[in-house]
Amino acid sequence: MKRLMYLAPLAVFLVIAGYFAVGLKLNPRDLPSVLIDQKVESFALKPIKGYDRGFSSEDLKGQVSLVNFWGSWCVACLAEHPMLMKIAEQKLVPLYGIDWREKDPDAGPQWLKRRGDPYTLIGDDPESKAAIAFGVYGAPESFIVDQRGTIRYKHTGVIDEGNWASTLWPLIQELRKQ
Amino acid sequence: MKTLLTIILLTVSSFSALAVEPSEILSDPALEARAREVSKGLRCVVCQNQSIDESNADLARDMRVLVRERISAGDSNAQVVEYMVSRYGDYVLLDPPFKASTYVLWLSPFLFIGLALAAAMGIYRRREASPVGGEKAQELSVEEQRRIQALLDEDGGGGS
Structure with missing residues (x-):
């Protein structure tokens, strides 16, 4: 018994170390969205420079859609872009873009001109109105919205072949059956 | 300044x-x-x-x-x-x-204080009950007194 008591500090240390080990691997930005299964707050965003149409919550009605927050300042969006182009070329799902927090109104349109525009519609969100309405922390973040305008899934970070095939695409197909 | x-x-x-x-x-x-x-x-x-x-x-x-x-x-x-x-x-x-999902956050400090107090009490009690030290230390029996005296005498007699 006495002998075991000497192991107590070691045991306490191991428990704490265990928590730290797990804590270090968690992504502090990867927070669960409280908006899952909530209706999208109504919004109407202006078009970005050089575009005729903006993007509003009305555009989401009646179909499963993918809403993507991006910005020309966002490095990870650059990595995500080819995958979004692929989704758009194959017409897998209506893809809506929200150009978030562009300091220069030309920056977003130029970015798209150089790399290609995968979006069905784009809304300009220079003051994070839509971003806060969607509870966005950073870019890129994407939301799957169902036919009734309800947010069904939030994807934090880059969409790539892997998470598209394993999570996003199956969910979109399943939601379409509803 | x-x-x-x-x-x-x-x-x-x-x-x-x-x-x-x-x-x-x-x-x-x-x-x-x-x-x-x-x-x-x-x-x-x-x-x-x-x-x-x-x-x-x-x-x-x-x-x-x-x-x-x-x-x-x-x-x-x-x-x-x-x-x-x-x-x-x-x-x-x-x-x-303060709600169901944050009970652990708010209440665990009190839990740990409670545990620490319980542990301290346990240690204190055990010390009191043990034969060494504390007010409840037992009186020596006559036989033990005699043996101590013998050892002291032996030491004193042998010189240093």
Whole structure:
């Protein structure tokens, strides 16, 4: 018994170390969205420079859609872009873009001109109105919205072949059956 | 000395007041004061441990502006906070509420104090009950007294 008591500090240390080990691997930005299964707050965003149409919550009605927050300042969006182009070329799902927090109104349109525009519609969100309405922390973040305008899934970070095939695409197909 | 004091005061006071930009401030001082109060309780969600009132992050700025817009539009402080919580969850509050999901957070310190006290009591009790030390130390029996005396005598007789 006495002998075991000497192991107590070691045991306490191991428990704490265990928590730290797990804590270090968690992504502090990867927070669960409280908006899952909530209706999208109504919004109407202006078009970005050089575009005729903006993007509003009305555009989401009646179909499963993918809403993507991006910005020309966002490095990870650059990595995500080819995958979004692929989704758009194959017409897998209506893809809506929200150009978030562009300091220069030309920056977003130029970015798209150089790399290609995968979006069905784009809304300009220079003051994070839509971003806060969607509870966005950073870019890129994407939301799957169902036919009734309800947010069904939030994807934090880059969409790539892997998470598209394993999570996003199956969910979109399943939601379409509803 | 005075210069040093001024430098220290300026350095210290400049930390907290810089984030809110002049263009954001509401013209009505009462509304502005409420906006500041609400902002101090809301976390800048991209900087983890700063309020939006203190943070220079772009998103924090936009949240400050939104807080001011809502207050100007007639929302109560609680309604503004509620809106932010409905978008970002309890995480946006710097002071987490006391509810089922946060019981562990709020109550574990008391649990640990309780455990520590129980352990301390246990150790204290055991010391009191043990034959060495404490007021309850047993009296020596006659036989034990005699043996001690014998040992002392032996030592004293042998010399050093």
